[in-house]
Amino acid sequence: MGTGCNRRQFLRGAAAxxxxxxxxxxxxxxEPLPKLRVGFVGVGNRGRSDLRELLLTGGVEVRAICDIxxxxxxxxxxxxxxxxxxxxAEYSRxxxxxxxxxxxxxxxxxxxxxxxxxxxxxxxxxxxxxxxAATEVPAAITLEECWELVETSEKxxxxxxMMENCNYDRVELMVLNMVRQGLLxxxxxARCGYLHDLRxxxxxxxxxxxxxxxxxxxxxADLYPTHGLGPVxxxxxxxxxxxxxxxxxxSSKSQSLHDYAVETFGPDSWEAKLDxxxxxxxxxxxxxxxxxxxxxxxxxxxxxxYSRDFLIQGTxxxxxxxxxxxxxxxxxxxxHRWEDLLENYADEYEHPLWRALRERAKGSGHGGMDFIQxxxxxxxxxxxxxxDSDVYDAAALSAVTExxxxxxxxxxxxxxxxxxxxxxxxxxxxLGIVEA
Ligand SMILES: NC(=O)c1ccc[n+]([C@@H]2O[C@H](COP(=O)([O-])OP(=O)(O)OC[C@H]3O[C@@H](n4cnc5c(N)ncnc54)[C@H](O)[C@@H]3O)[C@@H](O)[C@H]2O)c1
Numbered sequence: 198m199g200t201g202c203n204r205r206q207f208l209r210g211a212a213a214x215x216x217x218x219x220x221x222x223x224x225x226x227x228e229p230l231p232k233l234r235v236g237f238v239g240v241g242n243r244g245r246s247d248l249r250e251l252l253l254t255g256g257v258e259v260r261a262i263c264d265i266x267x268x269x270x271x272x273x274x275x276x277x278x279x280x281x282x283x284x285x286a287e288y289s290r291x292x293x294x295x296x297x298x299x300x301x302x303x304x305x306x307x308x309x310x311x312x313x314x315x316x317x318x319x320x321x322x323x324x325x326x327x328x329x330a331a332t333e334v335p336a337a338i339t340l341e342e343c344w345e346l347v348e349t350s351e352k353x354x355x356x357x358x359m360m361e362n363c364n365y366d367r368v369e370l371m372v373l374n375m376v377r378q379g380l381l382x383x384x385x386x387a388r389c390g391y392l393h394d395l396r397x398x399x400x401x402x403x404x405x406x407x408x409x410x411x412x413x414x415x416x417x418a419d420l421y422p423t424h425g426l427g428p429v430x431x432x433x434x435x436x437x438x439x440x441x442x443x444x445x446x447x448s449s450k451s452q453s454l455h456d457y458a459v460e461t462f463g464p465d466s467w468e469a470k471l472d473x474x475x476x477x478x479x480x481x482x483x484x485x486x487x488x489x490x491x492x493x494x495x496x497x498x499x500x501x502x503y504s505r506d507f508l509i510q511g512t513x514x515x516x517x518x519x520x521x522x523x524x525x526x527x528x529x530x531x532x533h534r535w536e537d538l539l540e541n542y543a544d545e546y547e548h549p550l551w552r553a554l555r556e557r558a559k560g561s562g563h564g565g566m567d568f569i570q571x572x573x574x575x576x577x578x579x580x581x582x583x584x585d586s587d588v589y590d591a592a593a594l595s596a597v598t599e600x601x602x603x604x605x606x607x608x609x610x611x612x613x614x615x616x617x618x619x620x621x622x623x624x625x626x627x628l629g630i631v632e633a
Contacts, residue, residue: 229581236261236304236328237285238295238319239311240273243333246562247310247360248273250571252280253561256579263288263298295319299326306331306578308360312408317342324355329578331358334423336591338412340599340615343592347617350588358574358584359591361427362562363505365569368518368538369428370548372509375516376432377630380526380546382513384433384487389425390494392504396457399497400468413475417448418602419495420475423594425505427586429491432509436589437625439487441614446601448476454498473498481601493597553633572633585628592617 235257237248241264251257259277264270267289278284286301288294295315299307299322307323309316310333317337320330336359337343350357363369375381399410412420433439451473458468479495494506508517514526522538530536550569551558557572558565577584593614600612616622 230305230579233257233575233579234303234305235259236263236298236301236307236323237273238263238288238298238307238309239315239333240264240269241310244308244310245269245273245276246567247308247333247571248276250561250567251308251575252276252282253557253568254572254575256575258282259285260303261286261288261298261301263295265289265292265294296322299323299328304328309333313338313412314408317346320357321345321349324349324353324357327353327355329356329358331356331360331574332591334359334361334427335421335595335598336423336588337595338598340596343596343617344615347588347592356578356584357588357591358586359423359594360570360574361423361586361590361594362566362570363424364427364431364586365550365573366428366564366566367548367551368522369431369507370551370569371538371543371546372507372516372518373428373431374548374630375542375546376509376511377627378546380514381509381511381516382527384489384509384511386489386508386510387429387433387491388494388506388508388517389429389491390496390504390506391421391424392494392496392501392506394499394501394503395497396454396500399454400458400461413454413473413498414471415474416598416602417451417474417476417479417605418598419446419479419481419493420598421495421497422481422493422597422601425493425507426491426594426597427590428505428507429509430590430594431628433485433487433489433491434627435485436593436618436622437627438622439485439489440616440618440622441593441596442484442486443611443613444481444483444597444600444604445609445611446479446481446604447609448480448605449478451476451498453477453500457498476605479601479605481597481604483597495601549630549632573631576633585631589618589621 233256240262262270262273262285270287270289274284288298306329308331309319316332320332323330337346346357454473462468477498481493483491504519506519516524523535524538524542525535554569558568561568573585604610604612
């Protein structure tokens with residue numbers, strides 16, 4: 198493993214942590230740890246993938262694993278022993294057994310990749326028991342949960358990290374690097390979203406994964422805002438000199454998931470008789486304190502190719518990732534024409550993390566970004582550095598679900614974002630460009 202960040206970045210990071218501590222805030226710097234001792238809650242598809250990436254970093258000891266399905270615990274235990282580490286303890290005595298895991302006295306971090314409704318309860322139990330918490334996305338599904346995370350993290354001084362892996366994808370990090378170097382000028386606008394045909398997944402016949410469908414039945418909202426918004430928030434310095442201020446949200450009618458159910462399972466099936474609340478396309482428009490607008494799309498019920506619609510626009514240029522990575526820079530690109538981003542700009546603007554970790558990340562989840570995320574999580578916690586994203590980021594990004602739901606439910610009326618930092622965003626430094 199390399200040296201992580203350079204000295205200036207270390208000092209800046211540490212200073213930010215100490216300042217947060219002095220202000221009674223969450224996200225403080227910590228004592229370095231020889232190995233990160235981890236407990237895992239929820240080892241389904243994603244949990245096992247997170248576990249694999251953490252093991253690949255070589256910086257963790259996995260002490261305990263919890264899942265309501267014992268066979269999944271056994272599978273995950275084997276992954277750990279196959280990696281040459283001691284067998285972790287098993288926790289599978291029911292839906293609240295994660296609390297027993299959190300009470301262990303030999304853990305630094307509890308990770309959770311359970312269904313959404315358990316993310317906040319697991320993180321809160323972990324922090325109250327003195328552990329850092331890392332959760333899959335979203336960190337919370339209501340505003341009340343967002344506040345609970347913030348208050349618990351502040352009170353306990355433990356980190357609560359939302360594992361937004363898309364923040365670490367190659368193009369997104371390259372664009373962050375460009376933004377920091379001023380290539381795009383002053384940022385004015387962004388687009389992003391989660392546009393992923395999940396129809397088959399929502400009706401997955403394995404009963405334990407139907408939890409995703411339940412949210413589509415109950416809620417008309419942007420149910421999954423963080424994959425799109427995470428990288429945009431990094432570029433716009435959200436919670437670090439800037440904030441989401443207010444939003445309006447509008448939803449199309451709900452049709453495609455029903456049509457899919459009729460075609461796939463027949464008109465008399467229980468699937469076809471479901472009343473789906475979630476509109477096919479939910480569009481949210483956010484305005485930031487610094488004057489930028491962001492269009493966020495949630496589209497998981499229609500037939501379509503995958504996209505996170507990532508686009509950043511400034512006074513000097515514009516860059517987008519989907520359907521192909523393109524860029525236009527004023528006075529540099531041929532007038533009115535997109536250029537190929539990777540071909541023409543990667544040499545100059547590749548993010549240092551990607552330059553350093555590309556080989557190690559090869560073959561890892563989602564094109565390598567999952568490894569880079571795991572690397573940074575372990576790296577920061579082991580060295581006592583503030584993580585790249587903290588509880589305020591987790592809350593601000595997750596809050597979009599309930600805020601969009603309120604706006605949609607109220608003829609797209611404007612809804613204000615809560616200030617989870619209670620004014621702290623004005624004093625917090627933007628994220629640095631970290632190295633590996
Ligand atoms: N970041 C990403 O790229 C990404 C990708 C996929 C999923 N996810 C997120 O990961 C999470 C899990 O998704 P998944 O696809 O792995 O779902 P899954 O259903 O495969 O896994 C969830 C696991 O949680 C377990 N579980 C349920 N209740 C529990 C409880 N009370 N205590 C302990 N374990 C419990 C289930 O048995 C299952 O093994 C979701 O939040 C999802 O949004 C993120």
